[in-house]
Amino acid sequence: MLILTGLALSAVTPPHLTFTPLFVAPPVLAAPVMSFRGTLYTGLAAMLAAALLVFTGRAAVTGQEIVTFLTVFTVSGLALLINRVVAQRDQWVASARGVAEIVQRSVVPEPPGRAGPLLVAARYRAAQRDTLIGGDLYAVRETPFGVRLLVGDVRGKGLGATEMVSVILGTFREAAEYEEELGTLCTRLQAAVDREKRARGAIDPQEEFATALVVEVPRAPPHELRLINLGHPPPLLLPGGGPAHYLEVTDPQLPLGLMDLSGWTGCPQTFAFPPGAQLLLYTDGVSEARDGRGVFFDPAYALDAETFRGPEELLDRLVTEVLRYTGGRLNDDMALLAVARPTGNHGG
Structure with a gap:
């Protein structure tokens, strides 16, 4: 022309x-x-x-x-x-x-589709950046004490964040099998992060930390879960028939790498997790997603009053809603982990 x-x-x-x-x-x-x-x-x-x-x-x-x-x-x-x-x-x-995608998947592999009585689904959605490897993580372990879940977010990007992710996940996979108390498991994670910071010679140790949620779903009734929140966005419970709501702990703790700066109690908080309910754990790529006006995305509002056949459908819907809300642009990576307790399972 x-x-x-x-x-x-x-x-x-x-x-x-x-x-x-x-x-x-x-x-x-x-x-x-x-x-x-x-x-x-x-x-x-x-x-x-x-x-x-x-x-x-x-x-x-x-x-x-x-x-x-x-x-x-x-x-x-x-x-x-x-x-x-x-x-x-x-x-x-x-x-x-x-x-970068191969490295990410090798460090943070997909969990199995079922762990104990729970159905499991996970997603990792990278933001629109070229080659940076993120610091988001998730893990699911079926242990003698129940199913244990971990979702976390290491501060920073690149190789240093990936190394810290590897340390946290490696420690979780081992300690989850042997530590009976959830608080002791978190103490093991804290010790591993401190060792990594000392070995790396961190210039400012207080600038290297990881927020995390550690959850345990016991094998035996009553149907409940135990939760420790280490400076992370609260999980979302979709009870199946009732309104979605956040599980806010009354005693939140500092992130991994900073726990020694506060009075660490190590006491998990217990919440109901009935049959038919689903639990959503996510990183701040979800909770800090913004629309064109700068308003933060609210997972509870987006998913409230919705019924999902399983965690896979739940995560598919969540990713769709976040991308629609932000116009298809993500400012940070999203690590998503969802578990569901089927209605036909009454045991543990």
Whole structure:
């Protein structure tokens, strides 16, 4: 369109007027968004149009027309070079993103679809960044004491955050099997984070921490769960037939890595978790998602009065609602873990 406009204007205006930008712009605009062949064809079209100005329509060829053709020729060559550079960059970004995804999944693997009496589902949704590996984590372990769940968020991104995630998950997988008390399990996690900070030589230890939720669903009735909140967004309980509500503990603790700064009680709080209910654990990529006005997303409001056939459907709906709310743009990664107690299971 720009090329045709340039030809039309050149045909109806005096010879001293130049419309070189209309011939130069198309190959430059095509370079970062079109294929090499598309950029080449656009450049050839622009050069053909410039050549028409030189060899047709005039009684005598002017120096201005020759300069226009040479300018279009040079810019078209530069556009092809830009196209190659952009294509190589895109290939590198895609490769790096693929490696990051593999690393993320190896460090934070998908949990099994069932643990004890519970149905389990998990999602990890990365924000729209190129290659940074996030610090969000989740884990599910079926232990002699019941099903134990962990969701956390390490401060920071990149390799350092991934190393801390690996340390926390490794400690959780081992300690969850042997530590009878949930508070002692959290103490083990705190000790592991402190060791990692000392080994890494943290410049400011108070700047390295991880928020977390540690949950235990006992095997035997009554149907309940035990929860310790270490500076993390509260979990959401969907009771199945009643309003969704957050499980707010009366004694929240500081995050892992900072627990020694407060009076650590190690006492979990107990909540009802009846058959038919589902529990949603998430990181702040959900609770801090914002719409165009800057208003935070509220999972309880988005999912209230909804009935889901299982945790997979619940997480699918949650991801859809968050993306709809934010216009498809995430400011932070989302790690989601949902468990459901089927109505047909009365044991433990």
